[in-house]
Amino acid sequence: MSMNTAKLSRLKPGQFVIYACLAFFVCFYGIPLLWLGIASTRSQQSLLTESPFALGSLSTFLQTWTNISSYNDFKLMSWVWNSVIYSVGGVGLSLVAAIPAGYVLGVYNFPGRKLILVLTLIAMITPSSAMVLPIFLEMNLIGLNNSYLGLILATGFFPFGVYLAYIYYATSMPRAILESAQIDGCSRIGLFFHIALPLAKPIVALIAFFSFLANWSNYFLALVLLSDDRLYSLPVGLTSLISSSGALNSGMAGNTIPIKLPEAIMASIFITLPVMLIFLISQRFVRSGTLAGAEKG
Amino acid sequence: MKQAVQLRNVRKTYGDVEVIKQVSLSIDEGEFIAFVGPSGSGKSTLLRMVAGLESVTDGEILIDGKDVTFAEPSDRGIAMVFQSYALYPHMNVYDNIAFNLKLSRHSKSEIEKRVNEAARILRLEELLQRSPGQLSGGQRQRVAIGRAIVRNPRVFLFDEPLSNLDAALRVQMRLEIGRLHAELGATMIYVTHDQVEAMTLADRIVVLNNCEIQQIGKPMELYQRPRNKFVASFIGSPNMNFFPAQVSRSDATSSTLKLADATLDAALANRAMGESITLGVRPEAVVVLADRSDAAGGVVIEGKVVGVERLGNVNYAYFDVGQSEPVTAQIAGTTDLGVGDTALLGIDPARCHYFDGAGEALRVGN
């Protein structure tokens, strides 16, 4: 009884403000996502005239899907494949480069280590979009623009991954385990593959996750490096699709391309879904990993 | 006897900082050697140089007569047990123990035989399939030792292997390490903070301080004949009591020393008049007297009790005698003393240690 009153009196103004505020933020972050999910089932007509959360129907959803998949020989699918190639390539390369680099930087001392660390930090803090045009100019020089290889190489450079691996090896890798393995007869290479790499599994997954996220959503660099629409990644393809069909442009009426609002929405979901799924599946682990990475920062 | 490990004028510097100054040491085969010393005295550094984990700035290290100063750790025929156990967390106990054998490409049956043998010696048979995370501290330490045993090393190196364990387990593991040494008869070098471990396990103890060896000797030798004031105070618990004194008379057989308010005749020959000498007395040599006449030719000092610790089997009393440090005496359980009481303390000159101004022990008698 006294507990109850105590609870009640505590829920007075302060608590109320907190809950109201948080409710506002839930709406701010949640409603757009919810709307996006529902909107893919609705028709152009319904989107424009009915209430924002009206449910559509399965048949409309399928019609929208048909429109997308039949457009231009399902070009969207080829962009999905391109995105997969870019992302897998970029993630693979960034792992191959970042894990051994972070390991060596974290565990060994060698001339040039400080310089490499500082350059890595600078590259990590500098937003990647600042580097886009310089990288384009360079690629133009060596003729690697407009190729799978060019974009994969450029996204394989992932200083944040090196930083994460470096922090992990420098702080969480017990030195005695490495020494013990050395006494057990591991060579420098063996030490990495037998001990350092298996122990770093969580950090490898974390780097892969962040690298995938960065690559899958890479827009600016892909836009600048790729001019052939057969090489487009999904984000670049999506915007070119929307832009050429004028789906969002109410002033551009009367074209015959069947790409309208519902199709644009479904294509956006296309881009978002893989990342969202991975996010949800691994969110606990990613959150703790984000923290681990941020702790030092 | 054959020498298992020899250090010849070994030095170690980190940049300009010298952490080991000119250490020479020979260890016999089968010997159990303990390194003791205060924190930062270079015990681990010395051990790690023997292991090959730390480079040697100067001098040579020989194992079984072979110069291994520049050899890889795995080529030295040593095994090491770390304070933190350093088990490989992604391998189970069996694989942890077998890791070295697998790397050196032993046959499967040979590996199994040796792992099982080690597991038997360390009573780990039941735990072989567990991962290190599922073991208790003592079990982990046994696995770490098992990992060392399977290699049949010529020298075992231990760096404070028991300091992460609780007191009871530490006693148990201490006994096990002793048993292991007896069973394997291998050469062992053991770094520890804990004098009890050093005194009970070691054949010889190496006392390190200030990057230098202070004394090497059998445990009781260190206790009874410390070579300098540092060893005298470091070995033995509670610490030795020290009293400043001055030579007031000296001839070819004895000297008279003047303490704060007493004098004492010591068997020190030919000291300079007025020389400062430090008198060292172990707590068990300080006797609480009922009466001044009980002194029997010794020195009597008056002190005020500042603390009494009764541990049951032994009891200690701490006295303020007008020096900065209180004087410790081991007292009988029946002695009735309380804080604030005054008492007479008797010191027998024959049980005293004497140190000159530089802290070096002085020879008593002739």
Place this chain on the structure above:
Amino acid sequence: MMSQPVLLDRDKMKRAHRRREIFASYLFIAPYLVLLLMFGVFPVCYALGLSFTDAIEGGFYGLNNYASAIQDFRVPRAARNVGGYVVIWVLLTIVGVTVVTLMLDAINKRAANVLRTVFFLPGAVTSSAVVVLWLFLLDPTVSPFQGLYHLFGWENRINVLSGVGFAGVFAVMAFFAHSGGWIVVLSGAVAGLPGEVIEAARIDGANRWQLATRIKVPMLWRTIVLMGILAVASGLQIFVEPQLMSLVGPSAAQPDWSINQLAYQYAFAVGDFGVSAALSTVVLAISITIALLLIFCTKFYHTN
């Protein structure tokens, strides 16, 4: 004495050993080093070099590229745009993230975890998709927020855009996508605060509000400042949001709203890589200066 040859031998062995170690280290780091040089060091130097070159005719061009950039009337306007955007976006981030984090800390742990996931989720929406999504959300005819817009009397997207202002709209988009991650990071910092200090403050009689403002915020200050600085650095680079405004037609298109867009225009529409490189260099120089300040003037990043 025989010490001379022994010494030489010893030195040789030591050096050989050290050389082997260094070689092994560089073997491991080589792939990354190649990428670092190729996509970190070289592009910066190359852009810097290009910015002093006459890209059309070739040859050294002095500061002419920079001069023509400054003379372009769009450049100061873009700089003002970006400046305004950065101010709004950084304030929004610092205040919003801090407030939400402290509020989450004040409620039931389970609920806070669920909410944090909800807030984190928009981070999964790709940057370009965020803009597309917001183009819907800003359209009063389809938006779930249309009630709000009607309240202000905004009937179409242009009304909304001019009502809120481009800088504000872009800042909201960026906040929507990026704040969740920072909320998680700052929550981690809150969880990492020493519990005993908080308890001591409570015993000293601090209520929740005082606890948050007098104890927690000062102790989180470093993380908050770091967040602000990184927000400035990324805000200066704004590109995707204004660039994609063209999707809704020429009336809302903003092809030269930010500096990065102008650099892009110079490279792609004009074909003058020199001016493009000059603009990029300026933007990069600011970013690198911020990075260097972060690394050397604060102890945010220990390198050891």
